[in-house]
Amino acid sequence: MHDVSRSLGSQQILRHLDFEVGLGEFFVIIGASGCGKSTTLRLINRLIEPTGGRVEVMGRDVSTMDVTSLRRGIGYVIQETGLFAHWTVRQNVSVVPRLLGWPKARIAERVEELLEIVGLPMAEYGERFPRELSGGQRQRVGIARALAADPPIVLFDEPFGALDPVTREHLEIEIRNLQRRLNKTMVWVTHNMFEAVRLADRIGVMHEGEFIRIQSPYALMNEEHGPFVHSLLGPHRFQLRLMTMTLAHLSEAAKLDKPEGSQGIVFDETTNLWDALSISDDKGADSIGIRHGDAVRWLRPRDLWSHIPGLYAA
Amino acid sequence: MLLDGWQIAFETGHHLLLTLVSVTIAVLVGVPLGMFLVREPFLAGPVVGVAGIIQTIPSLALLGLLVPLLGVGDKPAIVALFLYALLPIVRNSYVGLSNVDRATIEAARGMGMTEAQTLRHVSLPQALPIILAGVRTSVVWSVGVATLAALLGAGGLGTFIFRGIAMVDAAVICSGAIPASILAVTLDLLLAWLERRLVSLGLQPGPRR
Numbered sequence: 001m002h003d004v005s006r007s008l009g010s011q012q013i014l015r016h017l018d019f020e021v022g023l024g025e026f027f028v029i030i031g032a033s034g035c036g037k038s039t040t041l042r043l044i045n046r047l048i049e050p051t052g053g054r055v056e057v058m059g060r061d062v063s064t065m066d067v068t069s070l071r072r073g074i075g076y077v078i079q080e081t082g083l084f085a086h087w088t089v090r091q092n093v094s095v096v097p098r099l100l101g102w103p104k105a106r107i108a109e110r111v112e113e114l115l116e117i118v119g120l121p122m123a124e125y126g127e128r129f130p131r132e133l134s135g136g137q138r139q140r141v142g143i144a145r146a147l148a149a150d151p152p153i154v155l156f157d158e159p160f161g162a163l164d165p166v167t168r169e170h171l172e173i174e175i176r177n178l179q180r181r182l183n184k185t186m187v188w189v190t191h192n193m194f195e196a197v198r199l200a201d202r203i204g205v206m207h208e209g210e211f212i213r214i215q216s217p218y219a220l221m222n223e224e225h226g227p228f229v230h231s232l233l234g235p236h237r238f239q240l241r242l243m244t245m246t247l248a249h250l251s252e253a254a255k256l257d258k259p260e261g262s263q264g265i266v267f268d269e270t271t272n273l274w275d276a277l278s279i280s281d282d283k284g285a286d287s288i289g290i291r292h293g294d295a296v297r298w299l300r301p302r303d304l305w306s307h308i309p310g311l312y313a314a
Numbered sequence: 315m316l317l318d319g320w321q322i323a324f325e326t327g328h329h330l331l332l333t334l335v336s337v338t339i340a341v342l343v344g345v346p347l348g349m350f351l352v353r354e355p356f357l358a359g360p361v362v363g364v365a366g367i368i369q370t371i372p373s374l375a376l377l378g379l380l381v382p383l384l385g386v387g388d389k390p391a392i393v394a395l396f397l398y399a400l401l402p403i404v405r406n407s408y409v410g411l412s413n414v415d416r417a418t419i420e421a422a423r424g425m426g427m428t429e430a431q432t433l434r435h436v437s438l439p440q441a442l443p444i445i446l447a448g449v450r451t452s453v454v455w456s457v458g459v460a461t462l463a464a465l466l467g468a469g470g471l472g473t474f475i476f477r478g479i480a481m482v483d484a485a486v487i488c489s490g491a492i493p494a495s496i497l498a499v500t501l502d503l504l505l506a507w508l509e510r511r512l513v514s515l516g517l518q519p520g521p522r523r
Contacts, residue, residue, distance in 0.1 A: 071426030082421025086439045086514035129516030
C-alpha cells in the first residue's frame, strides 16, 4: 500500500493531491500538457520534493528515507528512454543490480531473464548499443532496466509517447499482461486516453494541478462527466466507451442458440466490445459468440445496441 | 653545419616533455574546472571568456610577459603552454558535460545513482569524445607554441629553427622544423587512435568495427 498526499507552494503547480494507489494496481494519470501529471509522478521517487503535505511509499514517509535507496527500489521509465548510449543493452539493464552490489552471476542470470521477458533475447540483443535498436526496442530495454532489481513499484512517464501507434498498442498489451503476471504496482503518466483505457485499473484525470476524477475506465466512460473530461475524450468517445465494456456486459442479452445460417466467431467474455466488433467485422462474421466457462451464448451485432445502457442518451 | 642525430633526438624529447607536462596539467585543471562550471553555469561565461582572452594574446607576447614574472627557462614555457592548452580543454569539458542528454541524467538519478556515480558512469563517458577533441586541439597547438619556448632558453626543437634562421642555414632550420611537424602529426594520430579505443562504440557513428 502506498499513499500520496501533497500540495505545492506559491505557484500552486499541484493542489492538495490526496490519493492512494493500491498494491498491484495499474494507476494511470491522464491530463493535458502542463497539468502537473509528471510532477506528481516524480514526487514518488523524490526527483521533485513537495512543498507541503506528505508522500508515502509502502507506508513510509519518503522524506525520511534515503533518496538513493528509495529510487533503487522503484523502477522508472521515461519517454526518451534515458538509455545510456555508451553502454550495451546488457550493461544498461544491469545498472540497478550493479548499484545494489549483486554478485556477477546473479546479475547475468537476471539480465538474461529480463531480456527474455521483454522479447529481446540476450544472444541477439545483449551486446547491441541503443543506437542499433528501433524506438520500440529501446523502450523494451528501458522497461527491462526498470524491472531489473524486481522493484514492487514501477513509474512510467509517457513511455510510449514517441512510438508509432501500432508498436504502441502492441507494447501496451504486453505491459498490461506483464503487470498482471508480475503483480507490480504501476503508476503511468500519459495524455492518450486509448492508452489509459487499455492499461488502467483506475484512471486519475488531472486538470490544473488537481485530480478532477479518479475512476475505473468503465466508470469514467459510462458515468456523467463534466465538460473537461468530455473534451479529453474528444471525438473518440464512442470507441473508448466500447473499449471499456466487455462481452460479459451483454451475456444477459445473448441467446443460447447460434442464429441459423450465420457466420460466427466466439470470443471470451472478457473481450472488450470494440475488439469483438472490429474483429467480427474484419472477418465478415454476422454473429458473436460469448464464451463463459464452457457455455457459449450468441448475439448478432445489430441486436447489441439496445442493450448498452444509455448509449444514445448523451 | 649538420647537427648530429643525438642532439635532434634530445631536443625532440625535450619538446615532447614540455608539451606533455603542460597539457597534462591543463587536463588536470581543465576537466574538473569544466565539471565545476556545469554545476555553476553562471560562472561558465566569464571563465571561458577569460580563457579565450588568454588564447587571443599572441603566443610570443605571452611568453615575453612571463619572463619578468618567472624568469627564463622551462618554467615560463610550461606556464605559457599550460595557459594556451587550458581553453580548449575547459571549453570542451564544459560543453561536452552540459550537452549530455538531460533524459539520460534524469534516468540515472531516477534509478538511484548518486551525483558522483552519475558523473563517473554517465556524464563523463558520454562527454568523452568532446573532451578528447579538446585535448587533441591542445596538444597540437602546444607542439607549435613550444617551438617558441626556445626563445626563453627552454630548449626544444625551436632551438634549431631560431639558430638556423640566425645562421641563414636551411639544414639547421629543417632539423628543428621537420621533427616538430612530425611530432605534431604523430601526436594527433595517436590521440585519434586513443579516442577510438576509449570512446564507447555506442557513441561512435557509422557501422561497428
